[in-house]
Amino acid sequence: MTDIFQPKRQIDEVATLLREKLGVKGQSFDLALRRAKHRLPRRVYREGMVLARAEALSAHPRLACTIDQGRLDGAARVVTAHLTDFDPGEARKTWWLGVLGGLAFNILLFGVLIILFVLWRQSL
Numbered sequence: 001m002t003d004i005f006q007p008k009r010q011i012d013e014v015a016t017l018l019r020e021k022l023g024v025k026g027q028s029f030d031l032a033l034r035r036a037k038h039r040l041p042r043r044v045y046r047e048g049m050v051l052a053r054a055e056a057l058s059a060h061p062r063l064a065c066t067i068d069q070g071r072l073d074g075a076a077r078v079v080t081a082h083l084t085d086f087d088p089g090e091a092r093k094t095w096w097l098g099v100l101g102g103l104a105f106n107i108l109l110f111g112v113l114i115i116l117f118v119l120w121r122q123s124l
Contacts, residue, residue, distance in 0.1 A: 006069070007051075007054045007055070007057075007058045007064070007067055007069075007072055008055070008058055010051070010072065010073070010076040011029050011051050011052075011054065011055050011058075011076075013076070013080065014029070014048070014051060014076060014079050014080060014083070015029045015032055017079075017080060017083040017084065018032050018033070018036055018083065019032070021083050021086045021088060022036045022039055022040075022083075022086070022088070023088075024036040024039075028052075028055065029051060029052055029055050030052040030055065030056070033045070033048045033049065033051075033052055036048075040082070041082070043078070044078060044079055044082045047074075047075040047078040047079050048075070048079050050071060050072065050075035051072065051075050051076060051079065054067050054072050054075075
């Protein structure tokens with residue numbers, strides 16, 4: 001018989017990583033995962049949902065036996081690998097650089113349009 005506490009232990013480890021790296025909290029792992037949905041890649045979110053379904057099943061003694069431990073281990077490994085490699089400071093820096101890059105492009109485009117407008121008005 002499989003250890004019924006192992007899924008809970010894996011889910012708690014991933015929930016701790018979600019809290020530390022992404023700053024999301026929830027009363028259950030499912031709620032925390034849904035709050036982090038848009039900050040996670042689709043594949044990682046899908047694997048996280050496998051863990052959330054296993055959390056719901058592990059609460060019931062008879063249904064806990066139906067959990068596919070191999071699938072659960074793979075899902076926990078994928079989510080854990082992504083979250084351990086995730087650097088919140090780097091993500092914040094990347095976001096700010098994207099905003100500043102877009103702003104610089106818009107200012108440059110506006111300047112070119114003003115110059116073209118001035119040249120067009122002089123030619124009339």
